[in-house]
Amino acid sequence: MELNIALLAGDGIGPEVIAQAVKVCDAVAEKYNHKINWQPALTGAAAIDAVGDPYPEETHAICAGSDAVLFGAIGHPRFDNDPSAKVRPEQGLLKMRQKLGLFANVRPTFTFPSLIDRSPLKRERIEGTDLVFLRELTGGIYFGKRGREDNGETAYDTCTYTRKEVQRLARKGFEMAMKRSKKLCCVDKANVLESSRLWRETVQAMEKDYPEVNVSYEFVDAVAMRLVQWPNAYDVLITENLFGDILTDEASVISGSMGLMPSASLGESIGLYEPIHGSYPQAAGKDIANPLATVLSAAMMFDDFGLLEEAQAIRDVVNRSLAEGVVTEDLAEKGKARKTSEVGDWLAKNL
């Protein structure tokens, strides 16, 4: 298979972790006789500095013309406490999601037996947790009308959803539930929000098309609690954009393996794969960042190409690196930390 993959390294540790994923993908390609054409492109603060736009037109053209996008991280602290900044790296992210139509963010949370004791939760609470969020990514309050009134004294944002937007996200949720344990939780705030009532009634109407799926409806505040109390009670969860932003981040830390969690953002035709950790500017350039989440994101990409064996090979070699302690300082025993680049080399060699 010949694959054209756009490569968006981004900011902070992005370039370093992306470089390791490239090594691993190239090793997979060699082993299984694929050809990968990497197409690097600018994004984030790096793109603002270079061309004044965090998601430039050329970058979009490259992404839109590729089979998938492998993404590092964006964000830079110099923009964070400046509410008046005109161009922010995050805008690039939102523009990219919208222009590529990446409406479904897939965010698994699972545990690695060898890392379970790093969880802030007690072992008996977290053991066996294997859940996945489907977060709507191109609608809701992220993309609604917003602005100021009364000379800037009043600010507003609008959360809008159409039934079609809910249906296409929910369909992915039902399909994922069918492949897993047939359990789906629709997270909303239907006791207050009209958009949530649309979500709930739309999902309720779809239940008849998936009679085997057991659907529950829970309020976002209750899920925020239960994720900490009994995370392994959940399997597939679907939710709108903002609730998904908050809950997926909450879920990511309960496993104790936050630095290893991958994600995918899917559209009708193209997928984008990225680690959930951020750009971690303090570690940038030091060759110490953990590349495993990015490598596991690449495994999700191979899965979506239908190359299941390739994906599994990546997951297997990651598990071996964990078992053998070939890991960066965040996971290593004292004095045994490997560099980011060393971990990448080891993975590529041992695949």
Next chain:
Amino acid sequence: MELNIALLAGDGIGPEVIAQAVKVCDAVAEKYNHKINWQPALTGAAAIDAVGDPYPEETHAICAGSDAVLFGAIGHPRFDNDPSAKVRPEQGLLKMRQKLGLFANVRPTFTFPSLIDRSPLKRERIEGTDLVFLRELTGGIYFGKRGREDNGETAYDTCTYTRKEVQRLARKGFEMAMKRSKKLCCVDKANVLESSRLWRETVQAMEKDYPEVNVSYEFVDAVAMRLVQWPNAYDVLITENLFGDILTDEASVISGSMGLMPSASLGESIGLYEPIHGSYPQAAGKDIANPLATVLSAAMMFDDFGLLEEAQAIRDVVNRSLAEGVVTEDLAEKGKARKTSEVGDWLAKNL
């Protein structure tokens, strides 16, 4: 002091836990020579059944004419999965908050040494946690314009804030920070939302009035993570209505003492005090619900009346009941559970 206190027992276990708080307050009044005039009034599903309105005019008149409101819980499962229900108990809650002007919801999360092992978090993560959320309660997406368009195919909700609304909530936050460790965290999503940018710029402008307070600004998704990772890094947190709904519930379960957490909702003149647990319909009428959160809410009420000794007396007797194991089945050793009413009697007697 003569105190007129509106008594809103509400639904589910509400009446049972409220009854115990009344016993304790009466014992305090006797001991310290106060006179409490209790003014019972209908609310929630109970009020819908009786008069078709979850917050009837008569109830509002009683609350508005009182010095404080002591509140149980509302909500009934028969309304939960019916998106088309015209009148819902929760609407009563929202109407009450708005009509009484209860703009600041005070939600502490703290630990009881004897209960710390009940936390889903490891001891070293949760020990020493003592934080308090100030959630804005009468604005934002809860009260903005909402509706349907395109024959019901599109739904929208609007989040609106004015600078004045932010200022009055933030002022309470700064004042609370001054009384505690002078640390304030403003939680928002200023990298996306215009209303959050108004929050952030308003709070930033207020910093000069409280030069001793150390203010941090964090995104809601990051706080959702850090609350699980390092809850004791926080002290006072201020946030808008919806973020507060989600984060306060998340925070409530980390202590392991969810059944004991009190809350206050404050306006310019009147305060409402309620346990954070819900109406817990499965336990209603069984005399098994834990009344301590309601009793501790009454302690917050005495604090706000400036009756600090009385408030402390309540907290002391609650601590003794915990130490001596005079507790309901959720906290009791096997075979040693007391009834709700027995705990109330014991507290009143031992105060």
